[in-house]
Amino acid sequence: MLNNYNYLISMSAISGVLSVSMPVLAVELTPNLQLHGYVTAGLAKLDNNQDTTYPNPLSSGTPVIKSKITSDYDSVAGLQLNYTVNDQIDVATQFYVAATGDPDHNYVVRSNWAYLDYKFNDEWSVRVGRFGFASYLYSENLKVGAAYPWARLPSEIYSQLGGLYSENGIAVLYRHAMDDWILRVQPSFGEEKLEEFKVNKIKQLSASLSNENLTLHIGSGFASADVDDASKAALTIGLDGALAGFGYSQTDIEQYNAALHSSVKFNNLHASFSDVGFLYDDGRWFAAGELSALRFKGFVSDFNAGYISAGRYVGKWLPYVLYGQYKSANVYQADEIPAPGNAIYDATAKWAQRTVSVGARYQFKPNVSLKLQVEQVSGFKREYMSGFFLPPPTTTTPSTLKSAYIYSASLNATF
Numbered sequence: 001m002l003n004n005y006n007y008l009i010s011m012s013a014i015s016g017v018l019s020v021s022m023p024v025l026a027v028e029l030t031p032n033l034q035l036h037g038y039v040t041a042g043l044a045k046l047d048n049n050q051d052t053t054y055p056n057p058l059s060s061g062t063p064v065i066k067s068k069i070t071s072d073y074d075s076v077a078g079l080q081l082n083y084t085v086n087d088q089i090d091v092a093t094q095f096y097v098a099a100t101g102d103p104d105h106n107y108v109v110r111s112n113w114a115y116l117d118y119k120f121n122d123e124w125s126v127r128v129g130r131f132g133f134a135s136y137l138y139s140e141n142l143k144v145g146a147a148y149p150w151a152r153l154p155s156e157i158y159s160q161l162g163g164l165y166s167e168n169g170i171a172v173l174y175r176h177a178m179d180d181w182i183l184r185v186q187p188s189f190g191e192e193k194l195e196e197f198k199v200n201k202i203k204q205l206s207a208s209l210s211n212e213n214l215t216l217h218i219g220s221g222f223a224s225a226d227v228d229d230a231s232k233a234a235l236t237i238g239l240d241g242a243l244a245g246f247g248y249s250q251t252d253i254e255q256y257n258a259a260l261h262s263s264v265k266f267n268n269l270h271a272s273f274s275d276v277g278f279l280y281d282d283g284r285w286f287a288a289g290e291l292s293a294l295r296f297k298g299f300v301s302d303f304n305a306g307y308i309s310a311g312r313y314v315g316k317w318l319p320y321v322l323y324g325q326y327k328s329a330n331v332y333q334a335d336e337i338p339a340p341g342n343a344i345y346d347a348t349a350k351w352a353q354r355t356v357s358v359g360a361r362y363q364f365k366p367n368v369s370l371k372l373q374v375e376q377v378s379g380f381k382r383e384y385m386s387g388f389f390l391p392p393p394t395t396t397t398p399s400t401l402k403s404a405y406i407y408s409a410s411l412n413a414t415f
Contacts, residue, residue, distance in 0.1 A: 027415065032083055032084045032085075033081065033082070033083050033084075034081070034082045034083075035079065035080070035081055036079075036080045036081075036082065036415070037078070037079050037080070037414070037415050038078070038143075038144050038145065038146050038412070038413070038414050038415075039077075039411075039412065039413040039414070039415070040074070040076075040145035040146070040410050040411065040412040040413070041071075041410060041411040042071060042074045042075075042145075042151065042371075042408060042409060042410025042411065043069050043070070043071050043408070043409050043410075044065045044069070044070055044071070044073050044074060044151075044406060044407065044408045045065070045067070045068070045069045045070070045406070045407045045408075046065045046066050046067055046404055046405070046406055047067070047404065047405040047406070047407065048067065048401060048404040048405075051066075051067075052066075052401060052404060053065065053066045054066075054377070054404070054406065055155070055159055062098075062099075062100075062101055063075075063099050063100070063101050064101065065406060072099040073099075074145075074151075074152060074408075074410065075098060075099045075107070076096050076097065076098040076099075076143050077096055077097040077098075077107075078094055078095055078096030078097065078112065078143060079094065079095060079096075080092060080093065080094035080113065081093050081094075087119070088118060088119045088120075089116065089117070089118055089119070090116075090117045090119070091115075091116050091117070092113055092114075092115055092117065093111075093113060093114045093115075094111075094112045094113035094114070095109055095110065095111055095112065096109070096110055096112050096143055097109050097110075098110060111130060111166075112130070112132070112143070112165065112166050113129075113130055113131055113132060113166065114129050114130045115127050115128060115129030115130055115131045116128050116129055117173075122175075123174060123175055123176055124172070124173070124174055125172075125173045125175075126170065126171070126172055126173070127170065127171040127172075127173060127188075128169075128170050129168070130166055130167070130168050131166065131167065131169075131171055131188075132165065132166055133164055133165055133166060133167055133204075134171075134186050134188065134204060134206040134219065135204050135206050135219035135220065135221050135273060135274075135275055136157060136158070136217075136219060136275045136277070136290065136292070137215075137217045137275065137277035137278075137279060137288070137290050138153055138158070139158070139165070139219075142158065142165050143165075145371075145410060145412040146367075146369070146412045146413070146414045148288075149286060149311060149318050149320055149359075149361045149371065150309070150320070150322060150357070150359060150371070150373060151359060151371050151372075151373035151408035151409070151410050152408070154290075154307040154309075154322065154324045154355065155324070155326075155353075155355065156305040156306065156307055156324035156325055156326040156353060156355060157275070157290050157292050157305050157306070157307060157324070160292070160294055160303060160305060160326070164192060164194065164199060166192060167188070167190035167191060167192045167199075167202050168190050168191055168192060169188060169189045169190020169191065169202065170188065170189055170190070171186055171187070171188035171189075171190075172186065172187050172188070173185075173186050174186070180211045180212065181209055181210065181211050182209070182210050182211070183207070183208075183209050184207065184208045184209075184210075185205075185206075185207045186204075186205070186206050186207070187203075187204065187205045188202070188203075188204045188205075189201075189202065189203055189204075190202045197225045197226055197227045198225065198226050199223050199224075199225050200223065200224045200225065200226070201222070201223060201224050202221060202222075202223040203221055203222045203223070204219065204220070204221035205219065205220055205221065206218070206219035206220075207219070213280060213281060213282040214278065214279070214280050215278065215279040215280075216277075216278050217275070217276070217277045217278065217279075217290075218275070218276045218277075219274070219275045219276075220272070220273065220274040220275070221272065221273050221274075222270070222271070222272050223270075223271055223272075223273075224268050224269060224270050224271070225268075225269045225271060226267045226268065226269070227267065227269065269296060269297070270296070270297040271294065271295065271296050271297070272294075272295045273292070273293065273294050273295070274292065274293050275290055275291070275292045275293075276290065276291050276292075277289060277290035277291070278290075283313060284312070284313050285310070285311070285312055285313070286309075286310065286311040286312075286313070286318060286320065287308075287309065287310045287311075288308075288309050289306070289307060289308040289309065290306060290307060291304075291305075291306040292304070292305045292306060293305075295330075301328040301329065301330060301331040301350070301351070302328070302329045302330040303326065303327065303328055303329060303351070304326075304327055304329050305324070305325065305326040305327070306324065306325060307322060307323060307324035307325070307355075308322070308323055308324075309321065309322035309323070309357075316362055316363045316364075317360055317361070317362050317363075318360060318361045318362075318363075319358075319359070319360040320358070320359055320360065320361075321356075321357065321358050322355070322356070322357040322358075322359075323354075323355070323356055323357075324353075324354070324355040324357075325353070325354050325355075326351065326352070326353040326354075327351070327352045327353075328350050328351045328352065331350055351379075352379040353377060353378070353379040354377070354378045354379055355375055355376070355377050355378075356375070356376045356378075357373055357374065357375040357376075358373070358374055359371060359372055359373030359374065359408075360372055360373075367413055367414045367415065368411070368412070368413045369411075369412045369413075370409070370410070370411055370412075371408070371409065371410045371411075371412065372408070372409050373406075373407075373408045373409075374405060374406070374407055374408075375405065375406040375408070376403055376404075376405055377403060377404050377405075377406065378402060378403035379403075
């Protein structure tokens with residue numbers, strides 16, 4: 001039956017929401033057991049005539065946005081149960097349903113949260129099990145459309161997570177009230193198995209300072225990852241196809257692949273990430289922004305990303321603008337790669353993406369809203385991938401695509 005859902009449904013964790021502007025309702029099943037949920041229904045379309053897609057399906061296990069109207073890209077459904085055992089122990093579990101990237105448009109159930117929370121006192125608690133990734137401003141609310149005004153979170157920051165939404169491990173939570181401000185600090189340790197790689201030894205530290213209108217956030221972390229054999233094979237096949245499409249011989253291709261695999265580390269790949277952001281919403285003005293850095297040891301390049309967004313409430317409407325940018329930095333040169341592989345390496349290692357969005361959210365009811373958004377995504381400078389897009393198919397005539405537009409509409413509700 002889930003295969004027939006061609007709309008976006010999103011329900012996610014209540015406790016992780018950062019300053020949602022609409023009230024959150026809950027269904028009390030028993031005095032100790034509560035059910036929470038979010039619902040979002042949406043459509044998206046990519047406006048171009050060169051058969052590109054967004055994002056690159058080889059770098060994510062999710063559906064893509066393309067020229068035909070689709071709901072699969074944003075479609076997700078989830079429910080969360082919170083059970084209070086006693087004054088010190090709470091148990092929370094959350095599952096969501098999301099579309100896969102396969103041609104049959106299948107939906108699968110995934111576990112997002114399943115943890116036990118032990119409260120030592122009003123300020124200190126420990127969380128054990130599966131819980132949300134916390135290093136970014138909205139990373140605990142990736143599936144919660146009601147937590148932000150945009151049709152989706154800015155891809156420049158949140159697509160670089162590669163599906164890392166949750167982790168299995170332990171977290172310490174500290175919460176301290178200071179007059180009108182609340183300080184939250186969360187160190188955590190864990191691991192996560194994704195479709196393309198396993199992330200090991202995740203060590204995070206996030207902190208936020210918030211009052212009624214403003215949230216300031218900072219987060220950082222370290223991890224190591226192992227890329228699975230299937231993903232490495234897919235990368236090799238993709239590069240081979242690009243080289244062959246431009247007329248390079250099999251000997252050249254084999255030389256390039258040998259040099260690439262000797263230069264690029266695919267196992268025990270060390271990465272660090274950091275983020276600083278803010279969120280302001282006083283009922284008249286809305287503003288949010290983040291700056292993020294992603295650094296690798298032994299990989300092709302590092303990345304810097306960021307966005308800034310602002311809007312002004314006009315009755316039930318919140319029109320807004322958003323600007324985001326994602327760019328490679330510190331590109332590591334593999335000097336031993338012979339020609340023509342060195343030219344291909346230089347082209348594929350350098351990513352750049354820029355997004356300019358305009359949109360509006362209309363608040364039908366306190367817990368129901370409609371969003372409309374248009375994005376212009378730019379950065380196509382070569383025939384190869386640019387940012388999170390998959391380039392047009394290789395032809396004898398190089399692509400002239402410089403930018404593409406994404407049109408989105410979504411309906412959001414909470415209960």
